[in-house]
Amino acid sequence: MAFQLPSYKHPDFEQEPFRSAPNAQIVVVEKEGVAPQNYHGLSIYPEYFKLNGEWILASESRMDGVPVLRTDGTIQVVEFRNLQVSDQVIVGRTEDGHEGIYVYANGFRSHDPNSDLFAFRSGRSRETAYSKDYNELYELLNYERDNGYIVWVLGPAVVFDYDSRQALSALISEGYAHAILAGNAMATHDLEAALFGTALGQNTYNQQSPPNAHYHHLDLINKAREAGSLKTLIEKESIQDGIVYSSIKNKVPLILAGSIRDDGPLPPVIPDVYQAQDEMRKHTRKATTLICLATQLHTIAAGNMTPSYIQKNGTIRPVYIYCIDIAEFAVNKLRDRGSLEVTTLVTNVQDFLVHLKNNLV
Template identity: 65%
Template sequence: MSFKLPKYIEPNFEQEFLTNAPNVTTIEVLKDGVAPDNYHGTTIYPEYLKIDGKWILAKESRMDCVMTVTEDNDVAVKEFRNLHAGDKVIVGRTEDASEGIYVYTGGFNSEEEEEETFAFRAGRSRETAYSKDYDDLYDALKYEKENGYIVWVLGPAAVFDKDSREAMQALIENGYAHALLGGNAVATHDLEAATIGTALGQDIYTQKSMKDGHYNHLDLLNKARRAGSIEKLIEEENIDNGLIYACVKNNVPIVLGGSIRDDGPLPIVISDVYQAQNEMRKHTRKATTVICLATQLHSIATGNMTPSYTVVNGEVRPVYIYSVDVSEFAVNKLRDRGTLEVSTIVTNVQDFLVNLKNNLTE
């Protein structure tokens, strides 16, 4: 395996503009959930705050939040709804240290290849060659299996096909998943496939629509709600295959966020969106690699919660984020919404998962 984490290079704090920078200014919160005017909104990048003459890195971050100075002069990043009266919120809209706030984008920079002023195929599209992307991902996942925290964000397309469903199960069972995020649909259709062999009423191998197949996922939902839990459903229906089965069997956490369009839903689905976000956030805080497959809204949600870096055992390292979809629009949407460090692969998820399974499992 040739994978090696890039070394993080801290800013040179002896630079004049950093040594001469003022301490940050804070204003106390007066009303729960409301930040003071001129609050500093966070980015996906490492941010340093000058507190009592020392530059402090915000160790756990996410975009579009605010920063507070804690009693021990550390930095906490909070969503607006989690602010409490008395919290000391950092204010200032600059990022160049002039207000004690320094957004640092060069920590993982290597020697850049010289870019041509004019070049063909500079973007990422269905015409892009992805061989190196796959090879890099294989190496990264082998490393992350033992040293990182791999989070999968899955849409139902991951379980509509027999081979991709089996591939994802194999990846989970071989330790390449540490958490699974998604919605009601991916779990419902996976369990429908496990019990009936269909997904949305179509045979997952032949794609033939079954008679009254539109009832299949509803029948599954009803059985699950009668059982009262996914674990009990697996036991009662003798389920021995699929993504959800593999997660339960291997103690891989599952977070399913509800949607206004859900039918059922499964008993595991979290209907309160902020509770769902809190549960997702537990895993994005630990994530070192995030792989988003064919679910635009859940991908954007997860991307918004995931910074470009994390701190593991005191060391700053990058967080790798992949967006995979057959639609160029879908993969580019994540970048448009602020996840600037995402790697995109335009392909169908069936081929993607089978490639991973064939190269990572025996």
């Protein structure tokens, strides 16, 4: 059966309390970068605001952003740091419609009357059976390759194993990635593997540590900085495999956000955290599927910037978020930070990527 997106069920604003609800209140920004008192902070869900008697859906969302009414009647989601004097910010802290603000979490949700209220193992853990999740993900990615925007969020563990590195490279080459968000370490160790066969000094296949191999990632960074760009490095060193190579060859955007712990870093790493956030947001706001692998902090950052829905070709469709990590704590952390519409798989990313490659490529 071909993959089908679930239909979005719009709220019935002809019913109460929506009909008699007042228009949402608006307060003008008086100081750049500072929201008015009682500002409304957005979630990842579709949110509607009553303005001039009509309920308007924010065209996108972003957790902890604030809704700003623009002169064309649209509602834009803006971070505090991007607020400008005279911006019209919607204020109010209730979410049930009584203040002209309605947070709608059930647009894609089906309610099965036959399901039990109580069931064992309803959470996600190392005991969870993931076969159905894999099958659904295969169908989803086959659909998204041509109809969506797949964003990968990668930690360095994806390149520590020979097979997983090859698997993800193949997935990129076959069109299953439209953007990649990562840090200095992932790209460094991927290129280190291409040049030296090691990642953080350890052979990616047999896990041996050759003499002085702990210098490899530093030598790689030094070579990259001398080359001036990763594209030049790849050409100069005749690199022909790996995630960075496949991204550049297939023109897949690779956004590398800097960290205070970075060494080097590689030339394209963005050292300004807010500039990095802006570059990541360009892709999370277009994402239809987000897949986060073994990177807790980067996952939370990207997940919080990714809404649960997107308006595409005039329709509202869900955004699918996956979080894969060997630690239950790590996968649950994203849910704890508010990204409730996430599918979690407790497994190592090496097995996960090889499964995807074997079933998609």
